[in-house]
Amino acid sequence: MADEIGNPKIRGPKDPVKKGELVEIKSLIKHPMESGLRKNKETDQLIPAHYIESVVVEYAGKQVLKATWSGAVSKDPFFSFFVKAESTGPLKMTWKDNKGQSFTAEAPITVA
Amino acid sequence: MDQTNSVTRRKFFHTAGLLGAAVASSSLMGLPSIARAEDAAPAVNIDELIAKKVGAGPIAMEKVTLDIPATAENAALVRMPIMVDHPMEANNYIQTVLLIIDSNPNPEIAQFDLTPEAGKVSLEFRARMAKSSKVRVIAKSNSGKLYGLVKEIQVAAGGCSG
Numbered sequence: 345m346a347d348e349i350g351n352p353k354i355r356g357p358k359d360p361v362k363k364g365e366l367v368e369i370k371s372l373i374k375h376p377m378e379s380g381l382r383k384n385k386e387t388d389q390l391i392p393a394h395y396i397e398s399v400v401v402e403y404a405g406k407q408v409l410k411a412t413w414s415g416a417v418s419k420d421p422f423f424s425f426f427v428k429a430e431s432t433g434p435l436k437m438t439w440k441d442n443k444g445q446s447f448t449a450e451a452p453i454t455v456a
Numbered sequence: 457m458d459q460t461n462s463v464t465r466r467k468f469f470h471t472a473g474l475l476g477a478a479v480a481s482s483s484l485m486g487l488p489s490i491a492r493a494e495d496a497a498p499a500v501n502i503d504e505l506i507a508k509k510v511g512a513g514p515i516a517m518e519k520v521t522l523d524i525p526a527t528a529e530n531a532a533l534v535r536m537p538i539m540v541d542h543p544m545e546a547n548n549y550i551q552t553v554l555l556i557i558d559s560n561p562n563p564e565i566a567q568f569d570l571t572p573e574a575g576k577v578s579l580e581f582r583a584r585m586a587k588s589s590k591v592r593v594i595a596k597s598n599s600g601k602l603y604g605l606v607k608e609i610q611v612a613a614g615g616c617s618g
Contacts, residue, residue, distance in 0.1 A: 366575040418582035428575030
């Protein structure tokens with residue numbers, strides 16, 4: 345398996361939305377999400393834990409949501425949630441893993 | 457207390473039976489073939505885990521939904537669509553949502569800290585399940601009220617290898 349990692353993607357509303365509208369945000373990132381409990385079948389050694397520990401969502405500069413994950417969240421984690429569109433501004437997500445690597449992505453939210 | 461004990465006992469006997477049936481194949485998979493007592497019970501005390509995360513107190517079994525089938529096709533990728541039917545207003549909102557899988561080696565799967573700006577509680581992610589287990593969702597409001605849901609999810613084979 346290739347050690348592909350990163351490439352965060354966010355999908356928000358394509359078109360301008362009304363003020364106060366609840367909009368769904370979907371996100372995806374490539375990550376092995378190794379729990380640290382799995383063995384390498386050839387060497388019989390535990391594969392070290394390597395998973396995303398936190399996902400922070402900021403909208404128009406303010407933190408609106410934070411997810412704290414364990415290694416039992418599935419590989420290449422998908423995550424969707426809602427935000428209330430109050431003003432035009434970027435929706436920024438930051439994924440951080442237990443090895444200190446972090447990934448960010450942004451999607452615009454336009455309030456008409 | 458009594459109730460908790462009896463559930464644990466029943467679960468133990470149930471699991472013991474399954475393990476008995478699985479002993480023949482387990483050596484092929486390189487798993488220990490001796491059933492340890494801990495295998496039956498969750499690795500940590502679930503009540504204590506919940507109390508540590510959101511505080512002890514009565515949990516109203518309402519408002520929370522986890523709309524998935526009782527049998528998961530792929531244990532490595534079990535959809536967890538969490539909804540909490542609760543306002544998200546400045547002074548009345550859901551602050552924390554926890555997802556716990558009792559029988560996973562680490563039952564503490566995910567925590568979500570929310571603000572009213574989320575607008576509504578509708579979160580979805582996917583989790584790995586080591587084996588069939590109770591899945592719990594606990595939601596805490598900003599005033600400390602707890603809402604919850606327990607759902608028994610069956611899996612064909614553990615998802616921790618995938």
